[in-house]
């Protein structure tokens with residue numbers, strides 16, 4: 001059964017709709033009678049047809065914050081719509097920096113709790129049941145909102161698959177949301193954008209991910225991970241141990257406090273398989289682990305395990321792949 005209306009927040013990157021928003025629209029279709037997308041920034045109408053193809057019946061334009069941080073204006077616009085009685089039963093927000101910012105402000109504006117780290121959503125009578133990881137991802141808690149007002153969920157990317165469907169013919173209507181009260185908080189401005197340099201696919205969108213951990217032994221040995229990822233047309237990833245050690249940037253981190261990935265193949269090299277790492281990659285279709293310790297926890301989720309030294313196994317793999325191409 002589910003709820004009457006869900007709003008899905010659509011945070012665009014370079015004007016494009018990221019997979020995380022399409023995943024949420026796809027899931028929302030099965031949980032609500034009406035799904036609407038909330039977008040902001042320049043030319044919202046340009047993505048209306050794509051959002052419609054994933055089930056959005058309308059696109060609500062929260063305005064263009066320009067160089068202001070998006071949290072205050074977007075949360076303000078949604079709160080204003082709720083105050084006018086036009087709000088949804090639930091708001092789904094992808095767990096990104098801006099998404100978390102909007103969620104926190106919205107929670108304060110609406111005086112409603114926000115459930116973060118959501119990895120599952122189901123219809124439950126006329127409401128929604130959410131599943132979210134707690135205690136470092138070692139336990140999954142189930143929650144249901146009570147009381148009046150929208151339920152606010154911050155959902156981890158890759159919790160659902162994105163599939164087009166449920167849309168109507170043509171682009172859905174774009175309607176403006178009312179402008180909200182910005183409060184005294186909207187004093188920060190974005191002064192520069194920095195895109196992390198990258199040649200292959202994005203880590204959380206790649207079909208193949210090759211990750212390295214402390215078992216590599218040194219920052220220099222990470223070059224093997226980079227090379228292997230390139231040869232396989234994939235993205236390099238990392239455990240937190242080597243991010244903390246400064247071997248690779250944080251953007252590479254897979255896991256509870258990093259990115260969630262769901263590739264066709266995940267290759268874990270010299271990674272022990274701590275719960276906090278596995279929570280970010282255990283849903284990969286095929287997991288291959290290379291570890292010299294046959295009792296390493298990573299082997300409990302691996303489809304193929306290689307008990308061996310990364311310094312022997314990875315060069316052989318690289319050599320074989322090079323010979324093939």
Ligand SMILES: Cc1cc2nc3c(=O)[nH]c(=O)nc-3n(C[C@H](O)[C@H](O)[C@H](O)COP(=O)(O)OP(=O)(O)OC[C@H]3O[C@@H](n4cnc5c(N)ncnc54)[C@H](O)[C@@H]3O)c2cc1C
Nearest residue numbers: 213214215239240241255256257258270272277292309310
């Ligand atoms: C709140 C919290 C959040 C966290 N979030 C994350 C997160 O998002 N992502 C994350 O990854 N971690 C996270 N962690 C850290 C996590 O608990 C682990 O400490 C971390 O994942 C360990 O990284 P590792 O597997 O690279 O290192 P280790 O645990 O040290 O494992 C190294 C592995 O390499 C193997 N090895 C050693 N030498 C070789 C060799 N020559 N060849 C092959 N194998 C070898 C060893 O047998 C061992 O299994 C978090 C921790 C906390 C408390």
